Amino acid sequence: MDLQELRTEADTVLARLVGAPEGTARLREDQWQAVAALVGERRRALVVQRTGWGKSAVYFVATALLRRRDAGPTVIISPLLALMRNQVAAAERAGIRARTINSSNPEEWETIRAEVGRGEADVLLVSPERLNSVDFRENVLPTLAAATGLLVVDEAHCISDWGHDFRPDYRRLRTMLAELPEGVPVLATTATANARVTADVADQLGTGGADALVLRGPLDRQSLRLGVLELPDAAHRLAWLGDRLRTLPGSGIIYTLTVAVAEEVAAYLRRSGYEVASYTGRTENADRVQAEEDLLANRVKALVATSALGMGFDKPDLGFVVHLGSPASPIAYYQQVGRAGRGVEHADVLLLPGREDQAIWAYFxxxxxxxxxxxxxxxxxxxxxxxxxxxxxxxxxxxxxxxxxxxxxxxxxxxxxxxxxxxxxxxxxxxxxxxxxRYAWVARQRKAEQQAMRDYVATTGCRMEFLRRQLDDEKAAPCGRCDTCAGPWFDSGVSTGALESASGELNRPGVEVEPRRMWPRGLAGVGLELRGRMRADEQAAAGRALGRLSDIGWGNRLRPLLAPGAADGPVPEDVLAAVVKVLADWARSPGGWAESGPGAAERPVAVVAMPSRTRPRLVTSLAEGLARVGRLPFLGGPVLTPQAGEFPPHRSNSTQRLRALADSFAVPDDLAAALAARPGPVLLVDDVIDSGWTLAVGARLLRRAGAGEVLPLVLAVGN
Known part of the structure; x- marks a missing residue:
């Protein structure tokens, strides 16, 4: 094959891909080396290059050239729906017909399979989860492997145990690689692999032999200006965003560590007059698509997102990335900030770390x-x-x-x-x-990565150089742009108005708690004859919590109070006052007992408390305080039975937790008599609701003992 002719042909395809006049676009040298290896030599290649380098150009150009040479379709293993949507759009610009099979379009799967079978699709993008689907593995994968002209593994660091985003579904690729006909080229790409991850990915993909081509480039992003802003507390961080978001260049992404914080921050910014949307694992697919389109079209100033918006989302003119909280790994951080500045000369990247970060790392x-x-x-x-x-x-x-x-x-x-x-x-x-x-080694690596993020915050050296060294970039050097090289470019002050507004947002108490309505499946297998929907007269009502342990408002106040091993003691006065406010707001809510007329709820007639092994003084003092303020009798509560054993951790599944709870509580005679003497709703007080089964069991016991509605009121909703 004439390499010069192949190079000319490749550059012509590239011009179409990037929308440039023919003859004006040219592949970078490493891009060309990869294309030549895949098309000219049918080799396997691993490309580790910075975000925005143009890895997708390699596989789309290679696809076009291979299809012209009668090769089968390219199969791209792609991890995120946002990435797939970007890749389909990019392929169409180059005249490449791309289709995708993923969890969002099952109704199209049969049609797409038929198109691939007829040779009408040049590219098939598949999520790694499909590789573990029995139907796909048995009925689609063998045919696909036999017909594949090029296999592409995008974001290949996901394969590695040592990478920051290990996904077991990716390891199914070994099966597909084994079934590929001889001579089918394979391309693995990633922007976030240190030397160990690179070696591990190469080994797992079978690209570690002498015939493999590994292309690893420098990871500097010359458009990015990195900075860290340490502020006193969550209110100051939120206020800073409220004051400064409009001054950040273009549109961008605000990353948070949890879903609760993303939704909390998005709500605050909208109330502050910004066009923003939240984007998390809890966001419906249609809303995700709309949010992506709004950001791409600059109809929003920012998406407030968790890591659900991550690898591969491609907006060349993304002007900024702000992190409200530190990711647990410098590699993950580099991956996310790489969303910015792909097609503009300057983009701002700012990290606002928080005291709660380490507690969130520990949970995950x-x-x-x-x-x-x-x-x-x-x-x-x-x-x-x-x-x-x-x-x-x-x-x-x-x-x-x-x-x-x-x-x-x-x-x-x-x-x-x-x-x-x-x-x-x-x-x-x-x-x-x-x-x-191996698992212990991974745990140690995770701790080392967390320490590296603390070091990144504290460093007085170049921040880009720090990140590049974490990725084993041998060419790492001071960037001259970051806040340690060139000095801070941001104003750390916040206005009084923004601080008051942010404090009000974070200190606003109250989270609605939905009760359990259905018994989990399989209880008969553990000796419990409960199934289906709970009886209406044995259910708890919708309740309230002061806050979520995963948020940056009341969560920051409650986490130390409710942490494992924290000392038990009376409820703090500020916490009691906030719970009283939650109760008052609950009473005034639509249908609450402070209303009058049809549909208004009955006022609670008493307060009871769930027994607690770890925080009895906290729970009892909270219940007694609420009774005192509300001028209600405190009736005590259910008690632990002699059969009560150690409760499983909150992360246990519902069946196992219910099995442990079923015989652990009883209503003493004096409480039953008191409930019978005071018909009506009761407040049921506890410290944390996580699975919801403790309160469900408690409410069922109380209602069977004669209580009216049971209204759960707790300090916190767990993670």
Whole structure:
């Protein structure tokens, strides 16, 4: 093959892709090397290049050239829906017909499969989760692997245990690679891989041999100006955004660490007159698409987002990225700030760290791969089952929540210990070893990454150089642009009005708490004859909490009070006063008992409290304080029974938690008599609601003992 002719052809395709006149666009040297390896030599390549370098140009140009040479369609494994939508649009600009199979378009799957089969699609984008779908794996993947002209693994750091965003579904790629016909080129790309991740990805993709081409470039982003702004508290950070958001260049992204904070910040900014939208894992797909389109069209100043808006979202003129809270990893941070400044000369990147960051890191770290005894229990259950077990059927038999259980099974599937089949999961019977050393190493790495983020905040050296060194960039050098190289460019002051408004927003107490209405499936399997919808006369009513542990308002005040191991004591006066305000606002809400006329609720006639092993003084003093302020009798509450054992952690699944709670409480005779003497609603006080089952069991007992409506009132909604 004449390489000069191939180069000319490649540059012509690039011109169409970027919308430039023919003859005016030219691939960078590393881009050309990758295209030449894929098309001219049908090799495998791993490309580690900075965000905005043009990795997608490599695989779209290679696709066009391979299709002209009668190769099959390109299959791109792509991790996020936002990334897929961007890639489909980019392909169309180059005359490349791209389709996607993902969770948002199941109604189109059959049509798309037929188009691919007829050769009408040049590119098929597939989410990694599809690789673990039984139907896709058995009915689509073999045909697809046989017909694939180029396999692309985008955001390939997700494959690595040592990367910041490990996804077990990605490891299914080993199966697909093994089934590819000889000579089918493979391209893996990422912008966020240090030396260890690069080696691990190369090994897992089978690109680590002598024939592999690894292209790794410098990771400097010359358009980015990095800074860190440490402010006294959450109110000052929110006020700073309220004052300064309009002065930031263009439109951008404000990242938060939790869904609660994203929604909280978006609400405050909207009330401050900004056009913003929240974008989280809880956002409906249609709303996500609309939010992306609004940001791309500059109809909003910012999206307030969690990491759900991350890899691959492509807006070349994105002018700023602000982090309200530090990500737990410099690599993850670099990934997110890389959204900015792709197509503009200057973009501002600012980190506003918070005191709550480390508590949030600790929570997410606690929901990683389960301990060995839980894994062994799951393997034993599957090994003795008659036939496959679905997730809903398996969940009641093991002490893991659905999402964590599914992640664990995917890892075990890749390791060969279990297999996903039609109808659920089965054990394979193959020997399996719990790699405690590896998991401990990963945990140590996570701690090291967290310390690196603290060091990034504190450094007096160049911030871009710091991040590049974290990614093992051998060419890292001072950038001359960041706040430590060139001095701060931002004003750290906040106006009195903005601070008062932000403080009011964060100090506004009250979160509505929806009660449990349905018993979980599978309770019969643990000896509980409860199923379906709860009886209406045994349910709790909708309740209230002072705040969420995951927010930056009352969450910051409540986390130390409710932290594991925190000293028990009387409820602080400011906390009691805030709960009293929640109660007063609740009474004045539509349908509340402060209203008159039809539909108004009855006023509570008494206060009761759930028993607490860890914080009895806190819960009791809160209940007594509310009774005193509301001039209501405090009747005590349910008591722990002799059968009460240790309660499972809040992260246990619903079935296991209910099994532990079912016989743990009783209503003493004096409380039953007091309830009978005072018919009407009662306030049920507790410290934290997480799964909701403790309050559901307590409310059921109280209502069966003669209470009217049971109105839960707690300090905090858990993470």
């Amino acid at each position: 770290a606690s929901v990683g791969f389960p301990p060995e005894e839980q894994v062994r229990r799951t393997l034993d259950v599957l090994g003795t089952a008659v036939g496959p077990l679905s997730l809903p059927a398996l969940e009641p038999l093991v002490d893991l929540r659905r999402s964590r259980l599914e992640m664990m099974l995917k890892v075990l599937d890749v390791d060969g210990a279990v297999q996903r089949v039609k109808g659920g999961w089965i054990a394979t019977g193959r020997p399996w070893r719990y790699d405690a050393e």
